[in-house]
Amino acid sequence: MSTATPVIEIVDEGPIREPRTARPSPLGSWLWRAVIAPLKYLVGVLLATTLLTSILVVGWTYRLMRRTTVKQWYKQSDAAERGLPFREYARHYESTESLAHWPNWLLGQHALREFRGETLRSAGRPAWRRVLTGCFGSVWQNIRTGVPAIANTWVLTMPSCLIWMTFWFTGWNISFDKVYEEAFVGLLASLAGIGLFIAVMHYLPMAQARHASTGQWRSFYDFRLVWKVARNRWMASAMLAALYALLSLPIMLMVSAPQFLPQIIDGSQGPGSYEAMSDAEVLRFLQGYYFWCCAYIVPAYVSLHWLAARSYAAGLLTLVRRGEVQPEELGPREADAMKQLGLLLVEAEEVKPNTLGRFVVKSAGWTSSRAMRIACGVAVVLLWFSFAAQIYVGQFLNYREVSGWLNMPLVQLPWLKEIPAALFGGRGF
């Protein structure tokens, strides 16, 4: 365990502080994580069980995405090569100080140090504000980040969702009324909606990562830059689409399963068990059921966004190094981070020679070829189609009138709960 002060190259003029020399032992750090990680997970799952609080999960995930992006750049920097821990680097700058650890749900980042006025941001703040920030800083951060995040996501995804919902309704009304002269309307419009969705999903994960990285909602609409990054990361985009399609399979089963629950209950607890359940028991069962659904959805949602952030960071750095993206095109936070890490100083000709093996170099060349790009493009289209198809299958097996179309838990709000109105005393069938 070294206690020597690490040397880091400070490029930025921003506020700095001496790096902390006292580090926790690896064992202590792991034990701490073993306690905190399940706790953070549990809180995330609880927040995901209601529509409103799931916005906090979105905010928290975006904060994690930002941390991931910066950490990805940090790994490419001299600071990492010299052995400076990411935490130490992050704490040097006010702009990255909050990224030293995983984001919190409730307490402000570094709450104890915030109370004591030891963080860079807390310097000069009145005590009451430090207490408030220390106690609830992350709640506010999660809301402030989550609301524009989901709003942006809705702007791009809602048109397809609304098309699906409207034309499922229209299509089956046409079929019910046997208006066969217009039989094509529902089908064509639904296919158009799926096409639009596929186009959007080529863009959305990188746009979400950019929004998270810059902290500016407008950056979500930097179509040129985001598309450049997405194109640069065809293979990663295909992998991401494959993961979305794969991880949404259990969700399709989860949304469909309530249709089979009476038989499952009768099968496991004996015939007649379902009929013997009171409405209150059915309600309790469903609440428990959807809690466990969220227990899957939250890590799946976070993982997918984490991967998107990694991909975005790698893609953007490559483009910056190639000179295809200029520093002024970066968000201020991004430019700061790259400057701090010395990544903006590397000229195109100064890019370090690739030290990877010949095979990897060849593979890189192959993956950037036109044929591979086309193949990846086709794969991405098919994978997003399969993702959309799962929504239709889920709706066929268990129709959820609004939320079934308007919320994709892995893309929009990481929330899944469908309690029939009749169980709350509403009008039911």
Add this chain to the structure above:
Amino acid sequence: MHASSDFAIRRRQFLKSSVAAAGGIAWGVRPKTAIAREGAAPTNEYRGPNVIIVRFGGGVRRRETIAAETTYSPYFLHQLCRQGTLFPKMEISSEPGVETSHGQGTLNILTGIYDEYQDVENKFLASRFEAKAPTLFEYFRKSYDVAPHQALLINGEDRTDEEFYSFSNHHLFGVNYRCSVLSLYRFKTYLLRRQIETRTIADGGKPRKLTDKELTAKRAELKKLEDLDYREKSQDGQGGPIHAFWEKWRAHYGETGLVNPRGDRLLTELSLWAMKELRPRLMMINYNDPDYVHWGKLHHYTRGVSIIDEGLKRLVTSVAADEFYRDNTILAIVPDCGRDNNRFVDVPCQHHFNSKSSREIFALLLGPGIERGRVVDKPAQQISMAATIGKAMGMPTKFAQGDVLQEVFA
């Protein structure tokens, strides 16, 4: 055969007394030749009541039909039920292998036995079931000298699988005793055959010759339709009266298929036309609109129930207005299956899971000789419909396993 003879004798005694009691109305069946010898064409005329079986399908719950506070079929509940005997606790058996679906339910009603069915070609999700036991149509046509067009099945336009319910593969019955089927599928095959034969098509109301390309397309279309029901190909249509029926239909509604009523309203229309043109003695109407709830819209289900209710009203009105049917027609109304009551979901009424609710149905019988305003508040089986209808028509249903619903008969 012995059982049949025994039945015939018992029935004869019963019918004699019934006829005497009813003043010679309704139950006049010639006892000596009531049961035709197997393989031989029956020669005795049918003089019993006409029977219209209404399948209140596809799949309805008691809640939306016979429950007063939540019904979507007010005419059926408030008016028809007063005129006949209602079995509000009719069920489909919960024995293993007994499925709660449309094809199975229809064959339960028609054959009087619960059986396991699978598609004739084992196609996924297809339900072209061939009954192993004879259908009521076959019993009827084997017992009496009744033309095929007077034993009618009225099917929906989307359910070509149901064309298979016109006869069983029972070795003593089968195709020789089949019923005729009226459906848009049948109309389309008739129309295509006519168009190919005459090489003419109505274009904007005016006839014109088909081009070679159009003719090829029509032939391909016909083959596609014929392939849906391999049993239909060998029949080359269903005979003169049915051809004449479709010809009138074509003259009235044209060839497009876009002018005539659709969905279950089409079934009502076909039934009323059939009553006028074909004079069926035994007819089954396979309503199906409520099944659209599979696609998630509850209003399709409730509207479907209401459409059947309206159809029943038209049917009863037409029966009363037609001397051939008035006071001589029994209506047997029974769902093919119930639907689920799944409190875990917003759309709780699917039916493929053999839930208790999907096995809970009802039946109403009304007409001459049937007690009015009676509610039989005890469980009854769906397969009892075949034996009961058989008894009402004075024909043996010896392969049917359900008991006769004795409470029906006044």
